[in-house]
Amino acid sequence: MEKGKKTTRRMVTAYDVARVAGVSQSAVSRTFTPGASVSKATRQKVMDAAASLGYRPNFLARSLISQRSNLIGVVVPGMANPFYAQVLEQLAAAFEAQGYRVLLFSTASNEDSDPVLEEMLHYQLAAVILLSASLSSRFADECRQIGMPVLLVNRKSHSDAVSSVTTDNRVGGAKIAEFLIAGGHQRFAFLAGRESSSTSAEREQSFRNALLQHDITAIQREVGGYDFEAAAAATRRLLAGAERPDALFCANDLMALAALNVSRYEFDLQPGRDISIVGFDSLPISAWPVFDLTTYVQPVAEMVMQAVAIINAQLLDSEAPAIQCEIEGQLIVRGSARQPPGWK
Amino acid sequence: MEKGKKTTRRMVTAYDVARVAGVSQSAVSRTFTPGASVSKATRQKVMDAAASLGYRPNFLARSLISQRSNLIGVVVPGMANPFYAQVLEQLAAAFEAQGYRVLLFSTASNEDSDPVLEEMLHYQLAAVILLSASLSSRFADECRQIGMPVLLVNRKSHSDAVSSVTTDNRVGGAKIAEFLIAGGHQRFAFLAGRESSSTSAEREQSFRNALLQHDITAIQREVGGYDFEAAAAATRRLLAGAERPDALFCANDLMALAALNVSRYEFDLQPGRDISIVGFDSLPISAWPVFDLTTYVQPVAEMVMQAVAIINAQLLDSEAPAIQCEIEGQLIVRGSARQPPGWK
DNA sequence: GTGAAAGCGCTAACAC
DNA sequence: GTGTTAGCGCTTTCAC
Numbered sequence: 001m002e003k004g005k006k007t008t009r010r011m012v013t014a015y016d017v018a019r020v021a022g023v024s025q026s027a028v029s030r031t032f033t034p035g036a037s038v039s040k041a042t043r044q045k046v047m048d049a050a051a052s053l054g055y056r057p058n059f060l061a062r063s064l065i066s067q068r069s070n071l072i073g074v075v076v077p078g079m080a081n082p083f084y085a086q087v088l089e090q091l092a093a094a095f096e097a098q099g100y101r102v103l104l105f106s107t108a109s110n111e112d113s114d115p116v117l118e119e120m121l122h123y124q125l126a127a128v129i130l131l132s133a134s135l136s137s138r139f140a141d142e143c144r145q146i147g148m149p150v151l152l153v154n155r156k157s158h159s160d161a162v163s164s165v166t167t168d169n170r171v172g173g174a175k176i177a178e179f180l181i182a183g184g185h186q187r188f189a190f191l192a193g194r195e196s197s198s199t200s201a202e203r204e205q206s207f208r209n210a211l212l213q214h215d216i217t218a219i220q221r222e223v224g225g226y227d228f229e230a231a232a233a234a235t236r237r238l239l240a241g242a243e244r245p246d247a248l249f250c251a252n253d254l255m256a257l258a259a260l261n262v263s264r265y266e267f268d269l270q271p272g273r274d275i276s277i278v279g280f281d282s283l284p285i286s287a288w289p290v291f292d293l294t295t296y297v298q299p300v301a302e303m304v305m306q307a308v309a310i311i312n313a314q315l316l317d318s319e320a321p322a323i324q325c326e327i328e329g330q331l332i333v334r335g336s337a338r339q340p341p342g343w344k
Numbered sequence: 345m346e347k348g349k350k351t352t353r354r355m356v357t358a359y360d361v362a363r364v365a366g367v368s369q370s371a372v373s374r375t376f377t378p379g380a381s382v383s384k385a386t387r388q389k390v391m392d393a394a395a396s397l398g399y400r401p402n403f404l405a406r407s408l409i410s411q412r413s414n415l416i417g418v419v420v421p422g423m424a425n426p427f428y429a430q431v432l433e434q435l436a437a438a439f440e441a442q443g444y445r446v447l448l449f450s451t452a453s454n455e456d457s458d459p460v461l462e463e464m465l466h467y468q469l470a471a472v473i474l475l476s477a478s479l480s481s482r483f484a485d486e487c488r489q490i491g492m493p494v495l496l497v498n499r500k501s502h503s504d505a506v507s508s509v510t511t512d513n514r515v516g517g518a519k520i521a522e523f524l525i526a527g528g529h530q531r532f533a534f535l536a537g538r539e540s541s542s543t544s545a546e547r548e549q550s551f552r553n554a555l556l557q558h559d560i561t562a563i564q565r566e567v568g569g570y571d572f573e574a575a576a577a578a579t580r581r582l583l584a585g586a587e588r589p590d591a592l593f594c595a596n597d598l599m600a601l602a603a604l605n606v607s608r609y610e611f612d613l614q615p616g617r618d619i620s621i622v623g624f625d626s627l628p629i630s631a632w633p634v635f636d637l638t639t640y641v642q643p644v645a646e647m648v649m650q651a652v653a654i655i656n657a658q659l660l661d662s663e664a665p666a667i668q669c670e671i672e673g674q675l676i677v678r679g680s681a682r683q684p685p686g687w688k
Numbered sequence: 689g690t691g692a693a694a695g696c697g698c699t700a701a702c703a704c
Numbered sequence: 705g706t707g708t709t710a711g712c713g714c715t716t717t718c719a720c
Contacts, residue, residue, distance in 0.1 A: 011468075011490065013713055024691045029715060036715095039689060054486065059466045060404045060413065061713035065696045069404065071447075079429035080628070089423040092450045101467075102448040103415075106436045122403045123445070124355075142398065146355065228628075257632075265633035284424070284572075288601075289609035290634045357697055368707045373699060383705060405697035409712045690720085696713105703708080 012055045021049035032057045063124055072311070073125040075105045075113055077132050081226065081254045083281050083298070087131055087153060090304040098308070100126060107133060114139060121146075127311045129153055134196070135162060149314035153307055154298070156198040156324065163314070163322040165306045167329040169199055169280075172296040173206030175331045176249050176278050179294075181214050182340035185247035185276060189220035189238050191231060191259065193251040200226075200251040203280060207249055220245055224255040231255035235262040239269070246275055247337070253279035253286045253295055260291055260336060276337035292335035302327050356399045365393035376401045407468055416655070417469040419449045419457055421476050425570065425598045427625045427642070431475055431497060434648040442652070444470060451477060458483060465490075471655045473497055478540070479506060493658035497651055498642070500542040500668065507658070507666040509650045511673040513543055513624075516640040517550030517593075519675045520622050523638075524591040525558050526684035529620060533564035533582050533589035535575060535599050544570075544595040547624060551593055564589055568599040575599035579606040583613070590619055591681070597623035597630045597639055604635055604680060620681035636679035646671050 014028040021028070023042055030036035031046040038046075049055070063069035072095050079085045092102045103123060107116045113133045120128055121142070127149040134155055140162050143150045152164035180188065190207060193200035208219060222238055224231030231250065235258060238245055250256035256279030263269040263277065271277045272292075279286060279295035286293040306325045314320050333339060358372040365372070367386055374380035375390040382390075393399070407413035416439050423429045436446045447467060451460045457477045464472055465486070471493040478499055484506050487494045496508035524532065534551060537544035552563060566582055568575030575594065579602060582589055594600035600623030607613040607621065615621045616636075623630060623639035630637040650669045657664050677683060 011713085015713080025713095026691060026715085027689090029713095030690085033715075037689060042689075056462075056465050058408075058468065058713050060408050060468055061696090062715070063696090064402075064405050064408055064698090065713080065715045067696070067715095074448075079423070079433040082423075082426065082429070085423035085426070085429040088448075089450060092448050093452075096450065104418075104432075104436050104446040104448050106433060106440065108437075118400075121400050124402065124404055261633050285629070289605050355697085359697080369697095370699080370707060370709095371705090373697095374706085377699080381705060386705080402697050405712090406699070407712090408714090409697080409699045411699095411712070692717105692719085694715105694717085696715090698712085699710100701708105701710085704706085 011058070012053045014055070014057070016053055017046060017049045017055045020053060021045040028055075067124070069124040069126050070100045071103045071123055071125050072100045073103050073105055073120045073123065073128040075107055075116055075120075075128070075130045075133050077107055079106075080228070081252070082283050082285060083252065083254070083300075084131055086284070086300055087304065090300055091129065091131075091153075091307065094304050094308045098312075126315060127151065129307065129311070130155065132197070132199070134198070147318040149311055149318075151307055151310055151314075153303065154199060156202075160324060161322050163310050163324065165303050165310065165325045165327065166199065167296075167298040167303070168326050169202035170206035172280060172329050172331070173203040173249075174210040176280075176296060177207045177210030179331060179333070179340065179343070180247040180249065180276060180278065180337065181211070181216070182343060183247070183276060183338040184340070185338070187220070187243055187245045187247065188216060188218075189222070189245035189248045191234055191238075191248060191250040191255050192221065192223045193226040193255070195223065197226070197251075203249075203251050224250065224258070226252055226255065228254055228258045231258035232262050235259040236266065239263065239267045239275075244275075248275065248277050250277065250279050253281040253283045253293065255279070256293055256295065256336075257283075257286065257291060260293065271336040272338060278337050282332055287334070294334045294337040295332055297330045297332055299327055299329065355402070356397045358399070358401070360397055361390060361393045361399045364397060365389040372399075411468070413468045413470050414444045415447045415467055415469050416444045417447050417449055417464045417467065417472040419451055419460055419464075419472070419474045419477050421451055423450075424572070425596070426627050426629060427498075427596065427598070427644075428475060430628070430644050431648065434644055435473065435475075435497075435651065438648050438652045442656075461487075470659060471495065473651065473655070474499070476541070476543070478542070491662040493655050493662075495651055495654055495658075497647065498543060500546075504668060505666050507654050507668065509647050509654065509669045509671065510543065511640075511642040511647070512670050513546035514550035516624060516673050516675070517547040518554040520593050520624075520640060521551045521554030523675060523677070523684065523687070524593065524620060524622065524681065525555070525560070526687060527591070527620060527682040528684070529591035529682070531564070531587055531589045531591065532560060532562075533566070533592045535578055535582075535592060535594040535603065536565065536567045537570040537595040537599070539567065541570070541595075547593075547595055568594065568602070570596055570599065572598055572602045575602035576606050579603040580610065583607065583611045583619075588619075592619065592621050594621065594623050597625035597627045597637060599623070600637055600639065600680070601627075601630065601635060604637065615680040616682060622681050626676055631678070638678045638681040639676055641674045641676055643671055643673065 018025040030038045117139045222234035224234045282297040362369040374382045461483045566578035568578045626641040
């Protein structure tokens with residue numbers, strides 16, 4: 001912050017406007033405060049003066065005095081995965097509609113968001129949203145203490161003092177298992193996301209449990225870390241193995257798309273016929289004819305709605321309890337996995 | 345545990361730290377100001393007190409008094425196009441590395457960024473970056489007046505008082521034309537982005553010019569508005585027409601991907617054999633085997649580097665002249681377009 | 689309804 | 705090197 005030539009260009013302040021309008025500075029403030037009491041005449045004078053001077057209230061100063069900012073901090077783990085981009089976009093749109101602004105904190109992919117959280121605490125954020133990232137209990141406590149709502153999206157906390165919005169991962173994992181079993185598959189495999197991710201863990205656990213109901217215990221497993229290249233490599237290992245799986249459940253769509261590419265172009269396996277591949281998320285691009293991916297929908301719009309609702313509730317009452325919101329997803333059957341005869 | 349206890353949520357200030365450390369408040373300020381002169385002893389006392397109290401400088405207050413914020417406003421036209429997401433991500437990473445933070449302003453796609461610019465002026469932004477959006481000269485003037493650097497990325501201004509970073513669109517358009525001509529194509533088509541976009545216009549114009557050199561003037565044309573669905577519809581019109589093109593240049597990759605899908609799955613045309621499709625951007629996903637798209641690279645990393653360099657220069661000297669930076673792209677030949685024999 | 693006055697938390701002269 | 709002193713631009717009592 002050493003840089004920057006000092007500009008002598010003083011900005012237009014409420015005082016300047018007051019002087020021109022022939023009113024007090026407070027009158028100017030009131031004019032720009034929705035719901036404050038100003039007479040029609042005063043307001044008009046102020047507006048005219050403001051317009052002529054090109055005045056705009058300084059939101060930073062406003063936040064400082066009013067002790068409340070309209071900045072929402074959002075932590076995203078990069079945007080290589082369209083899912084994150086989509087959630088971020090909708091989150092931003094929803095909050096902007098309410099007069100908030102998103103301050104972006106991109107974390108270098110890894111799950112440890114403590115350093116970035118530390119950074120966030122320097123801005124008087126109205127709230128913090130962590131997308132696909134977890135939160136140390138230390139920070140959870142600290143945020144609660146200063147009355148700053150924190151919300152996990154697409155991830156759950158071990159502590160239920162932290163709010164979260166997720167899809168019903170367990171239902172999804174089970175549904176996919178049943179679908180694959182009904183399709184008559186024999187050799188199952190799971191492609192995991194990051195090991196530390198609650199999301200991947202839930203999907204895997206329920207997948208395994210459902211298979212167990214049918215006495216299927218031998219499940220091959222690789223880790224793709226939610227990354228395209230890593231998932232492609234993992235798929236290669238799986239398909240090159242002795243017991244090539246005929247049913248592959250990937251913890252997210254991006255990895256499923258990688259698996260699709262590898263199967264088709266490196267192993268000459270046609271998804272839906274020679275191998276069944278299922279994802280999780282339902283990215284827009286997964287619906288493209290080239291992929292035609294069977295997947296479990298994470299209803300992004302609904303998740304964002306709930307996220308906004310939870311944040312609003314906490315903002316209204318800082319004593320409000322944390323909420324773990326789990327949203328109903330849906331299995332979308334397309335062509336990348338063999339379809340059981342008569343499947344609804 | 346005391347529930348419902350009303351916590352007086354005053355934040356920890358430099359004064360509190362000063363009191364505990366037994367020094368003046370300025371000493372605290374200096375401790376947290378890189379390059380300020382504080383003795384080892386004082387600094388230590390301050391750091392200890394700060395740590396014990398959980399003190400963090402308030403960046404908003406700092407910006408207010410120092411008249412310079414570390415907030416960079418970035419306008420993005422949504423993130424459905426991975427190109428935007430990629431640029432945003434790298435931009436954020438680059439600025440964060442310099443101690444800046446990105447304040448996100450997502451505009452509802454359209455090209456008129458005036459309302460959002462208006463919003464931005466309320467925050468004391470260090471600089472503003474417009475991604476694939478244009479700028480009215482009114483705002484360009486206003487921003488210059490208050491000494492706030494503005495930079496267009498992937499778009500050019502008619503005025504050269506506005507800085508911009510773009511790829512050499514004209515070179516790209518011409519190269520693609522030559523490549524397609526060398527491939528022996530007969531019926532050319534161009535799929536435009538938004539009509540108001542300088543980027544699309546430049547690519548089209550140079551494409552046409554290069555074709556003109558070979559006496560090719562009949563060029564079919566549709567508008568895809570940089571949107572996947574719109575581009576798919578446009579492609580349908582093109583392919584259903586009497587004079588079905590055998591060479592299609594799309595103003596960006598996203599639209600080329602749409603064209604690819606439509607060609608292959610709706611018209612049973614194999615790209616690279618029955619029709620040649622070329623894009624512009626070189627998205628990561630365009631390299632996937634399923635698409636194997638021939639395209640012109642926009643070197644995102646380099647563009648971001650230049651963007652940061654330009655902003656830094658303007659920040660250092662607000663009188664610095666605007667810079668129009670044009671970066672050299674590169675034609676990536678892959679399988680979606682027929683390859684001329686012996687093409688280098 | 690309106691103005692005066694008191695700060696929000698901080699940096700940056702300025703003396704010492 | 706350190707403390708003292710002014711404010712940055714604004715909201716918000718509080719009298720009138």
